[in-house]
Amino acid sequence: MAQDLVFAPLGGVGEIGMNAGLYGYGEGPKRRWLMVDCGVLFGDPAMTPGIDLIMPDIRFAKAQRANIEALVLTHAHEDHYGAVLDLWPELGCPVYATPFAAAMLEAKRVSERGAPKIDVRVIPQGGRFTAGPFEVEFVAVAHSIPESNALAIRTPAGTVVHTGDWKIDLTPVLGPATDEARLRAIGQEGVAAVIGDSTNALREGFSRSEKEVAESLKELIGSAPGRVAVTTFASNVGRLRAVAEAALACDRQVVVIGRAMHRALEVGRMLGYLEGIPEFLDADAYGYLPRDKVVALMTGSQGEPRAALARIANGDHPMVALAKGDRVIFSSRAIPGNEKAVGRVINGLIAGGAQVITDRTHFVHVSGHPHREELATLYGWLKPQLVVPVHGEELHMAEHLEAAKSAGAGSVARVRDGQMIRIAGGPAEIVDEVVSGRMLKDGRVLIYATEPTISERRKLAFAGVVSVALAIDQSGDVAGDPDVRFSGLPPRDDEGTPMLEVIRDTVLDCLDGLARPRRRDAALVASAIERAVRAELNLVWGKKPVCHVSVLGV
Ligand SMILES: [Zn+2]
Numbered sequence: 001m002a003q004d005l006v007f008a009p010l011g012g013v014g015e016i017g018m019n020a021g022l023y024g025y026g027e028g029p030k031r032r033w034l035m036v037d038c039g040v041l042f043g044d045p046a047m048t049p050g051i052d053l054i055m056p057d058i059r060f061a062k063a064q065r066a067n068i069e070a071l072v073l074t075h076a077h078e079d080h081y082g083a084v085l086d087l088w089p090e091l092g093c094p095v096y097a098t099p100f101a102a103a104m105l106e107a108k109r110v111s112e113r114g115a116p117k118i119d120v121r122v123i124p125q126g127g128r129f130t131a132g133p134f135e136v137e138f139v140a141v142a143h144s145i146p147e148s149n150a151l152a153i154r155t156p157a158g159t160v161v162h163t164g165d166w167k168i169d170l171t172p173v174l175g176p177a178t179d180e181a182r183l184r185a186i187g188q189e190g191v192a193a194v195i196g197d198s199t200n201a202l203r204e205g206f207s208r209s210e211k212e213v214a215e216s217l218k219e220l221i222g223s224a225p226g227r228v229a230v231t232t233f234a235s236n237v238g239r240l241r242a243v244a245e246a247a248l249a250c251d252r253q254v255v256v257i258g259r260a261m262h263r264a265l266e267v268g269r270m271l272g273y274l275e276g277i278p279e280f281l282d283a284d285a286y287g288y289l290p291r292d293k294v295v296a297l298m299t300g301s302q303g304e305p306r307a308a309l310a311r312i313a314n315g316d317h318p319m320v321a322l323a324k325g326d327r328v329i330f331s332s333r334a335i336p337g338n339e340k341a342v343g344r345v346i347n348g349l350i351a352g353g354a355q356v357i358t359d360r361t362h363f364v365h366v367s368g369h370p371h372r373e374e375l376a377t378l379y380g381w382l383k384p385q386l387v388v389p390v391h392g393e394e395l396h397m398a399e400h401l402e403a404a405k406s407a408g409a410g411s412v413a414r415v416r417d418g419q420m421i422r423i424a425g426g427p428a429e430i431v432d433e434v435v436s437g438r439m440l441k442d443g444r445v446l447i448y449a450t451e452p453t454i455s456e457r458r459k460l461a462f463a464g465v466v467s468v469a470l471a472i473d474q475s476g477d478v479a480g481d482p483d484v485r486f487s488g489l490p491p492r493d494d495e496g497t498p499m500l501e502v503i504r505d506t507v508l509d510c511l512d513g514l515a516r517p518r519r520r521d522a523a524l525v526a527s528a529i530e531r532a533v534r535a536e537l538n539l540v541w542g543k544k545p546v547c548h549v550s551v552l553g554v
């Protein structure tokens, strides 16, 4: 059998988030593996109540632990590295990352109770390392966080370019532009396959530059009569730098509010990305600075209820308030699913008198992902034999396929989470399937999404819970009154009868309907009562709550 190169995504294909993929080289069970990225997906309160973070099910990688050479992180966005602290103990392999990603991971580790010490090896952009049969080169690409990389992964079967998240930005605010010369050179060597970012495949033309956003922000900060608050993704250090430069030019001082933003700025400063920028002030300075001398940088651009901006919008931040004439700039776009939460924050701010500027009316944000012309440009440089779209929903990936075809890619192929596709050393086709799925971080505990926890929680949210406890004596009579409790039910039915009474009567009627000898069978009584209570509530209320019945024989 030929030594082929395969790719098996465990997450990130069909959803934007929880990116994790495995490249395998070798023969069947003797394959060696290289894992790329290990990220999270943010939970949707309606679909996964109580769950903040969703992670890929990496059982397959765990089973291959002895054969995994390394985990490589393309960049420090949560959807690419957010699951490392939780899942790395299952892998135990060396983790390769740039200085920024390594420092962000370390900063997160020290702030998380019980987080493991990880074997991180720092590789600069442009650097290379070898792990088993894989020779990996970090190629600098522009994105919306410092030190984003495409990976050129060379194997004896051929070279695959894993684009990571990227765009073409000729004038980034921070760090190098996408390394066209290296990518062209890699294209000259020959590229068997590109595994590429589909996020913005629906958008025509080229994305605009961070430099242009910086200029626009400078105008908006310069023309503001009162205070200015700017919110954006904490990790977009280039954008934060642009705001700080604008503040400096307008003779305003920068106050930083929010833990995640402090953390990213500390790492950015340590690595020299804030050279020439004065020290930032903490939230306590906000109160004493004149209104036209302050720019507040804060977290909460996605409407997160615990972040600084949501608290300010609600008027319950201990140190920061906004008033009539103050300007709030959302230098961001709501991630799909967050629109309502962002809308609530915006409405709260406007109700409080602030002027709110978003990307709907002003040029205050650019995406970090390639539009169609950028995809075509990249395929022109790399001339890949095969393009496989990832990092997108079905629609994005379908558009990416079309864009790749019209850009002259040799061939295109689809892969889904849990499939294994051959990308070099033989025909491009699905060759196997691997275990895949989702894990949910529930409080401090990781559970499989297939466990009943969350569907139970959704049922509780929809119709509440009733519990009934009763004791039956030797002769089959109820000892005392049945104990009935409920949560999440309306207090009375639409005729005004208290729900407690409805349930208690149902329990007693149900017992009356059972022959005495049968009432000594606790399991039988419990299931009869459960059925009766749910049926009666369905009749009077139209919903069937969860119902727990305990029957004790005395
Ligand atoms: Zn991403």
Ligand SMILES: [Zn+2]
Pocket: 075, 077, 080, 143, 144, 165, 368
């Ligand atoms: Zn990213």
